[in-house]
Amino acid sequence: MGNLLEVKNLSISFTQYVEGLNRHDLKVISDLTIDVDEAEIVAILGSSGSGKSLLAHSILGILPYNSHVTGEIKYKGNVLTQELKEELRGKEICLIPQSVNFLDPLMKVSEQAIGECKDEKEHDEKKIKQREIFARYGLDESVDDLYPFELSGGMARKVLLSTALINDPNLLIADEPTPGLDSQSVKETIEDIKNLKQQGKGVLLITHEIDVALKTADRIAIFYSGYVIEINTVENFINQENLLHPYTKVLIDALPRNGFNFAEGVQPLDVVEGCPYYENCPIRSDKCRNEKPELIEHEGIMIRCFNFKEANDES
Numbered sequence: 001m002g003n004l005l006e007v008k009n010l011s012i013s014f015t016q017y018v019e020g021l022n023r024h025d026l027k028v029i030s031d032l033t034i035d036v037d038e039a040e041i042v043a044i045l046g047s048s049g050s051g052k053s054l055l056a057h058s059i060l061g062i063l064p065y066n067s068h069v070t071g072e073i074k075y076k077g078n079v080l081t082q083e084l085k086e087e088l089r090g091k092e093i094c095l096i097p098q099s100v101n102f103l104d105p106l107m108k109v110s111e112q113a114i115g116e117c118k119d120e121k122e123h124d125e126k127k128i129k130q131r132e133i134f135a136r137y138g139l140d141e142s143v144d145d146l147y148p149f150e151l152s153g154g155m156a157r158k159v160l161l162s163t164a165l166i167n168d169p170n171l172l173i174a175d176e177p178t179p180g181l182d183s184q185s186v187k188e189t190i191e192d193i194k195n196l197k198q199q200g201k202g203v204l205l206i207t208h209e210i211d212v213a214l215k216t217a218d219r220i221a222i223f224y225s226g227y228v229i230e231i232n233t234v235e236n237f238i239n240q241e242n243l244l245h246p247y248t249k250v251l252i253d254a255l256p257r258n259g260f261n262f263a264e265g266v267q268p269l270d271v272v273e274g275c276p277y278y279e280n281c282p283i284r285s286d287k288c289r290n291e292k293p294e295l296i297e298h299e300g301i302m303i304r305c306f307n308f309k310e311a312n313d314e315s
């Protein structure tokens with residue numbers, strides 16, 4: 001088994017012009033490091049607006065023109081240049097986009113799911129696959145000839161999902177694939193994602209639904225204020241005593257009350273000097289105010305905190 005995807009120290013910011021010529025840099029993702037192995041599902045859990053879709057778009061090479069990116073993304077050990085991203089996109093690396101605006105309004109949905117083919121033979125083969133996947137998601141034959149504007153929101157989501165799955169990606173980036181789906185289709189989606197893993201493929205599952213992450217992923221990364229603050233195994237999320245970051249603990253403790261939905265808290269987006277969780281942290285020390293902890297490895301767990309050891313020793 002090897003690393004399929006490696007994201008190292010990725011930062012994404014936007015240059016904004018406020019009141020004419022005043023330039024302002026809005027940093028959305030800071031120093032993000034994460035990897036996905038073959039036959040592995042890694043979930044990224046973060047509240048809305050935390051930069052999850054931007055992460056997906058940076059891997060696919062479809063960031064907006066006004067974004068500024070630093071850091072490195074590798075696929076199978078090779079640096080993903082814009083050129084390589086475009087070559088692999090929709091083939092080896094597929095995206096289930098969060099927004100249904102990714103559908104082409106002028107193209108029948110079955111044809112966009114099938115995508116470009118080199119000849120008629122390939123088209124016929126993919127047509128069979130498209131019908132089979134659509135049927136599995138409850139989209140009957142009458143849907144094939146519809147245009148996106150004729151679909152309900154749920155149907156559009158299923159078309160996006162099918163489009164990614166038809167291409168048998170080696171790496172799937174699923175950006176919030178389940179909201180708006182009926183429970184049967186959520187189950188089906190989770191099954192399909194797990195099937196990819198069984199076939200040795202890698203999946204980066206972006207979600208704010210911890211329930212979906214727990215049911216699907218091998219590892220879960222927690223996003224806070226643009227930083228990955230912890231990457232831990234799903235077993236530890238279920239048993240909890242091996243969770244390390246104070247924010248992760250608060251998050252998991254709060255879950256039954258939140259109906260197992262990710263809390264929509266206010267997270268500072270202004271660039272802070274110290275730890276992004278400083279203001280809310282029960283185990284903070286003076287060091288945390290002025291110095292930013294790095295993401296370090298501790299017994300196979302990735303953690304961004306100076307004081308987690310002391311906190312765990314006490315309990």
Ligand SMILES: Nc1ncnc2c1ncn2[C@@H]1O[C@H](COP(=O)(O)OP(=O)(O)O)[C@@H](O)[C@H]1O
Binds near residue numbers: 014028050052054
């Ligand atoms: N084109 C853009 N220009 C400026 N800021 C943007 C742009 N796109 C996204 N952002 C900023 O990045 C933040 C994160 O966006 P996004 O990745 O869509 O969050 P998420 O998917 O986690 O909900 C947004 O809240 C917004 O402030």
Ligand SMILES: [Mg+2]
Binds near residue numbers: 054176
């Ligand atoms: Mg998003």
